[in-house]
Amino acid sequence: MITLEHVNKTYPGGVKAVDNVSLTVPSGEIFGFLGPNGAGKTTAIKMITGILHPDSGVIKVNGINIAENPLEVKKQIGFVPDDPNMFLRLKGIEYLNFMGDIYDVPSDERKARISDLCKRFEMTDVLRDPIQSYSHGMRQKIVIIGALLHNPSVWILDEPMTGLDPRSSFLLKTMMREHVDNNRTLFFSTHVLDVAEKICDRIAIINRGRILFTGTIDEMREHFRKNASLESMFLELTDNEK
């Protein structure tokens, strides 16, 4: 479970990226985080993962306050950032070993996880190649494998479908469902509304740093009292804000 209580973040220069956000991401549900470009999604995710510090407010992951015990929180999270261009000078297997060492994954478990995940994502045969030689989608896949290597209880995925081919995208969605079925936590951001509509159990919509809506898609329809698509509701909601 992830909880944010009255979280604020203002960037130097005065832009308020996250404005008094309170949010609970329960375990056992796929939780989608929606918003237009520059709405504050990535800023919020960066604060949950410890990359940024909130100006005020409390963030807890599985009941642990990240400000008080950052390393404990970081160990529980598997984070896939929105940009997969990282560790390009390493070979695939070197990157996975690095992540395994950093997250303290025992050898046997590591081998089994690498073998399984690489097979599912069809990455086994490129493990000995430098990540630099990978396509965008392959880079995204190796980052996902690295993030899930330590079998984290909380997945935080920032735009995870970008660049994935249909097969890998389907696989990731299946894995996301498996993850929450084990009563674990999954928080992911997207601006592809179709994806959100199809796989999310619960969504939050953020714009200009403020949460406009939290609930299930059905609740949202009720809120708008019409049987519209998520897209039209989303546009109406974020447009009113302007």
Place this chain on the structure above:
Amino acid sequence: MKNKTLILARVMLKNGGGFGFNLKNKGSLALLLLVLFVSLPIMIYGLVEMIAFFYEGLAPIGQEGVLLSWGLVMSSLMVLFFGIFHVVSSFYFAKDIETYLPMPVRPRQIVGAKFLVILLYEYLLISFIYLPIVIYFGVREGCGLLYYLYALLAMALLPVLPLALGTLMVMLIMRMINLTRYRELLRIIGGTFAIFLGLAVSFAMQKFNQITPDEIEELVQAGSNSLALLETKLFPTVRWAVQALLHYQIASGLTSLLIFVGLSLVIFAALLLLAELVYIKGVIGISEAGSRRQRVREDDLVRLVKRRPALAAYLLNEIKLLLRTPVYFLNCILPEFIWPVFFVFSFIVVPDRDSTRMLAALTSILNDPNTMGAALGVTLAILAFIGGSNGITATSISREGKELYIKRYIPVSYRQQLMAKLLSGIVIGYAGVVPVILVLAVFLKVPAYFTAIVMILALLPLTLTSMCGLLLDLLNPKLEWDTEQKAVKQNINVFFTMLFSIAVAVIMIAVSFILDLTLAWALIVLPVILLAGCIGFYYLLATVGVAAFRNREG
């Protein structure tokens, strides 16, 4: 229509983000002020004292012009020496090239623009030598305004020849290398080779410049700056620049100046012409990485999966990146290993009268118990300088660039991460100085116990300078860059760390000489000073440094 070369050069310069200085950052500003008001005056004072010393010696025999030619030749050598690192990085390893390749611009325009940008950095480099000498000369000789105008024009064009020479060598080597399959590896080797070639050339120039005492005698007799042109034999354009400055008042000065300008422009044009022919073929496929697609079977995985402690994994990752990223390799690793080669070259392979005499003097100093304390001080000073000049820790945060955020979400404490970064500097620094120590030990016939002492104590100056570099980079990292070259080549922290290491070197030498330490005392006093410095910096890193890392939000 605007000149595309100039348009490109402007964009490259703007995109470069300067030297990593952010005046809004308090730490940055404080460092800048510290350098401007403390280090720089000391340096300039030392330089002017030295120039005055030479001038006073030369003027009575009518040879003060030697000072000018010495200044110009030294500047040219510096441009060749440092420029070649810059050329390799900027022309062949910078990612921005791929942005320009699809644009409708000619190869000569890309090369011309990159050349102009490097030229600007070379001005900064030579201004420390060129300006003090030329101004001192002008003031003492009571030269008129025209002299200073000539001098300014000469400075603008002076780096053209040596830089073009370096670019030429690099372009030809890279063109040959790009024909083969293993491009990236060979590029690193080619870059390394080009750098060594550049060093060898600048080195050979100095050697061939030497003449016999008889010849000098003759020229001295002739008076009226007859010696001045002697130094300039191997940089043909420099000769005309010196002539122009010496005779600025008469027509022949103007003629020399025009010849100098003309020659420089011709050389620049020739370079562009050559660039048109070979540059693109040498640079194409710059970021291609080889892929083998080897099948990985279950039993391969058993071998490939290795578990290490987090600190070791982090350290290994740092070292791998330094070795595998060509720009980092050429700028941070290679210079470390040039020193022993340089030493062997200048003293042993091509010995001359001076170096043989010097070698003998050094050997006796290092074997005389009365001077061994001072010798230890000097050795530690040299090691501090070498350790402080590699820039590994001084760019270790900057090199993270936009990926710094990764280091903020992984579950490794900031203190431990800093420890790994510090260790990477010490490990590579140590690997670099061990050959120097061994080479010196063999050729200077140093007693084995002295060598052993130095081997152990070497860790102290290396640790101290690495700590200083890391702290500086934590306080003022250059994270906004689009090509790795900018993280290490245009990073003021490297320069500051070098200044610090020079200060450490001065302290080592001063203490051992002023206190006239015996070896036994030197073994106590010098390590205690270094250790105290290390403890101080450790405290700063653990407090200010860790806090800076924690609060560096990208």
